[in-house]
Amino acid sequence: MTPTREQKFWMYRNMLVSRFHEEVIEQIYLEGKKPVFNMANGPIPGEMHLSNGQEPCAVGVCAHLKPADVVTSTHRPHHVAIAKGVNLNKMVAEIFGKKTGLSGGRGGHMHIFDADVNFACSGIIGQGMGPAVGAALSRKMQGKEGVAVAFIGEGAVNQGAFHEAMNLAAVWKLPFICIIEDNQWGISVAKSESTAVPDNSVRAQAYGIPGYQVRDNDTYEIFRVAGEAIERARNGGGPSLIEIETYRLAGHFMGDAEGYRPAGELDGLRAKDPINVMRARLGSEEGLTDEQDEQIKAECRKLVDDAVQFARDSEYPAAEEAMEKVFV
Amino acid sequence: MNEQVATVAANERRLTIARAMAEAIALEMRTDPSVFVMGEDIAKLGGVFGNTRGLLEEFGSERIRDTPISETAFMGAAVGAASDGMRPVVELMFVDFFGVCFDAIYNCAAKNAYFSGGNVKVPMVLMTSTGGGYSDAGQHSQCLYGTFAHLPGMKVVTPSNAYDAKGLMTTAIRDDNPVIYMFHKGLQGMGWLGTEPGATVHVPEEAYEIPFGKAAVVRKGTDVTIVGVGMGVHHSLKAADKLAAQGVSAEVIDLRTLVPLDRDTVFNSVAKTGRLIVVDEDYKSYGVTGEIIATIAERDVSVLKASPQRVAYPDIPIPFTRPMEQFALPNPDKILVAYENLKRARTWRWL
Numbered sequence: 001m002t003p004t005r006e007q008k009f010w011m012y013r014n015m016l017v018s019r020f021h022e023e024v025i026e027q028i029y030l031e032g033k034k035p036v037f038n039m040a041n042g043p044i045p046g047e048m049h050l051s052n053g054q055e056p057c058a059v060g061v062c063a064h065l066k067p068a069d070v071v072t073s074t075h076r077p078h079h080v081a082i083a084k085g086v087n088l089n090k091m092v093a094e095i096f097g098k099k100t101g102l103s104g105g106r107g108g109h110m111h112i113f114d115a116d117v118n119f120a121c122s123g124i125i126g127q128g129m130g131p132a133v134g135a136a137l138s139r140k141m142q143g144k145e146g147v148a149v150a151f152i153g154e155g156a157v158n159q160g161a162f163h164e165a166m167n168l169a170a171v172w173k174l175p176f177i178c179i180i181e182d183n184q185w186g187i188s189v190a191k192s193e194s195t196a197v198p199d200n201s202v203r204a205q206a207y208g209i210p211g212y213q214v215r216d217n218d219t220y221e222i223f224r225v226a227g228e229a230i231e232r233a234r235n236g237g238g239p240s241l242i243e244i245e246t247y248r249l250a251g252h253f254m255g256d257a258e259g260y261r262p263a264g265e266l267d268g269l270r271a272k273d274p275i276n277v278m279r280a281r282l283g284s285e286e287g288l289t290d291e292q293d294e295q296i297k298a299e300c301r302k303l304v305d306d307a308v309q310f311a312r313d314s315e316y317p318a319a320e321e322a323m324e325k326v327f328v
Numbered sequence: 329m330n331e332q333v334a335t336v337a338a339n340e341r342r343l344t345i346a347r348a349m350a351e352a353i354a355l356e357m358r359t360d361p362s363v364f365v366m367g368e369d370i371a372k373l374g375g376v377f378g379n380t381r382g383l384l385e386e387f388g389s390e391r392i393r394d395t396p397i398s399e400t401a402f403m404g405a406a407v408g409a410a411s412d413g414m415r416p417v418v419e420l421m422f423v424d425f426f427g428v429c430f431d432a433i434y435n436c437a438a439k440n441a442y443f444s445g446g447n448v449k450v451p452m453v454l455m456t457s458t459g460g461g462y463s464d465a466g467q468h469s470q471c472l473y474g475t476f477a478h479l480p481g482m483k484v485v486t487p488s489n490a491y492d493a494k495g496l497m498t499t500a501i502r503d504d505n506p507v508i509y510m511f512h513k514g515l516q517g518m519g520w521l522g523t524e525p526g527a528t529v530h531v532p533e534e535a536y537e538i539p540f541g542k543a544a545v546v547r548k549g550t551d552v553t554i555v556g557v558g559m560g561v562h563h564s565l566k567a568a569d570k571l572a573a574q575g576v577s578a579e580v581i582d583l584r585t586l587v588p589l590d591r592d593t594v595f596n597s598v599a600k601t602g603r604l605i606v607v608d609e610d611y612k613s614y615g616v617t618g619e620i621i622a623t624i625a626e627r628d629v630s631v632l633k634a635s636p637q638r639v640a641y642p643d644i645p646i647p648f649t650r651p652m653e654q655f656a657l658p659n660p661d662k663i664l665v666a667y668e669n670l671k672r673a674r675t676w677r678w679l
């Protein structure tokens with residue numbers, strides 16, 4: 001399964017929007033946090049986990065998904081949310097904590113919910129597994145269209161929730177796909193120091209389902225493998241497990257000094273920046289010129305800038321609104 | 329992740345709570361080979377909140393263990409190791425994560441001594457961060473004091489300053505029972521999420537214990553008793569300053585441990601002042617505030633000159649956005665409002 005020209009450009013654009021989004025959020029996040037870094041300050045307070053470098057996982061998978069399909073993501077959600085089609089203006093407004101945000105400011109960057117495109121994420125590791133499997137079950141029981149995809153980090157594979165949910169999806173043959181974004185790190189702990197096997201896709205054998213590993217953050221290979229798995233799930237073939245070797249080009253969260261990273265690792269990863277790889281491929285395969293590329297980038301930047309403007313222009317919710325929406 | 333270390337005054341050694349905790353653990357580890365530490369990011373990183381900093385360098389990776397993100401496994405492992413001659417100090421990075429490992433905590437650690445008729449001990453310390461105020465939203469800002477204190481079999485410790493933090497940690501490690509050690513992020517001395525300067529105080533170099541079940545009267549007064557834990561103590565002290573400016577003399581009590589709970593100190597104070605305000609950053613209903621008020625009501629309701637007041641977190645998930653979160657959090661001004669309500673509340677001394 002190779003992407004069409006249209007799919008390639010769709011993926012490239014979404015990667016760009018995602019990266020520009022993270023770059024702008026990074027700048028704004030630092031507003032009010034200099035010279036002394038204090039998470040509580042600035043227009044975007046709290047923790048901030050950026051997804052720079054992990055864009056291929058999001059676009060390679062979501063290229064095969066429709067709004068009706070269900071996605072759960074993690075504390076590092078922006079790239080997946082964007083590729084799944086979450087409303088960008090409302091997402092950025094939520095990250096700012098504004099009234100116009102997806103949740104009116106109650107959730108913030110780790111709790112992005114967009115019911116229109118069936119996207120949700122949360123802050124507890126492994127937490128999206130069960131709900132995604134449940135959505136797959138519900139689809140099957142209701143005879144409704146759609147598959148469910150849980151994105152998790154490689155660190156989450158060591159949570160009980162991962163194993164229980166995988167087994168449940170397998171024994172009930174549900175339309176479910178688990179995507180492991182393996183960026184080699186769980187905060188300061190390297191995968192090799194926390195995980196008994198180097199390649200988590202082998203764990204698929206434990207559930208009697210297909211498992212794949214995609215190496216080196218390869219957007220096309222992710223597209224191919226995910227496409228097959230999603231198609232199989234749509235046709236009643238049951239769940240799959242895919243581990244993607246990806247890159248965390250930023251700290252775990254903003255403010256992370258990353259003293260634990262081996263010297264040179266980051267430079268090595270930056271040299272393989274997937275956006276540049278994709279740009280080069282589109283040049284050689286689809287004749288993308290620099291001029292066209294600039295045009296695309298300007299359009300993507302504008303989407304992000306408009307969303308940021310929308311968020312900045314929006315009001316904060318009234319403080320008392322905190323008391324609303326506990327029950328519906 | 330820069331740590332704020334207060335400037336050293338003459339012959340004073342002021343430590344942050346983070347440092348005080350690490351120092352207490354190190355002192356115990358030097359004399360007791362059964363003490364070891366495990367948790368996420370506690371080794372190389374020294375803990376996200378700094379309370380294990382320096383331990384890996386001194387004790388090595390056999391005794392200072394970074395774990396996988398597997399709380400169910402390592403919390404259960406702590407129970408097993410504790411019952412087999414070790415004294416594990418385990419970290420649950422945020423108390424909000426207890427949901428993935430609570431069975432080992434409240435059904436095993438808390439009950440095995442009882443189930444075994446006292447033949448099995450579980451001498452483990454579970455240290456975990458609590459509290460919000462810096463917009464970390466509803467899965468990273470809770471206190472959950474009442475949740476742990478409600479379930480029998482666990483001691484629950486809530487330091488408000490570095491002196492207590494060190495002494496309570498030493499007592500916790502030496503205790504033969506499971507101890508839940510709940511430190512507040514806003515008191516930890518980590519500049520990157522803001523910190524309450526009043527928590528950074530003088531700490532002696534040697535090991536010392538602070539007994540469990542002994543509240544501290546941190547400010548003496550005669551007109552009203554304000555009871556708190558952790559961050560609530562600092563809010564109470566600030567409110568007491570403001571009340572003093574109005575000519576009201578407030579007594580402030582730091583409970584220090586929720587289990588065991590020093591009901592006598594609270595009762596004796598309220599018997600003297602006749603008025604009670606309880607401050608808690610945990611959810612209001614079914615929690616610490618209700619328990620303290622019940623303590624007075626059960627023992628002798630007639631000591632009260634007015635209905636007690638509570639300043640607690642409303643019964644809502646913690647919102648992300650700053651205006652909503654600050655609206656919901658306890659603060660000194662809310663304690664002043666509570667005092668005004670107390671004055672207005674009907675008295676029953678007419679009986």
Ligand SMILES: Cc1ncc(C[n+]2csc(CCOP(=O)(O)OP(=O)(O)O)c2C)c(N)n1
Binds near residue numbers: 154187368428
């Ligand atoms: C149950 C639970 N334990 C611990 C944490 C704290 N925590 C947040 S992110 C993280 C690392 C996650 O690593 P990984 O799953 O690989 O995702 P990545 O951050 O690399 O995207 C940890 C330990 C948490 N949020 N939930």
Ligand SMILES: [Mg+2]
Binds near residue numbers: 185
């Ligand atoms: Mg990771």
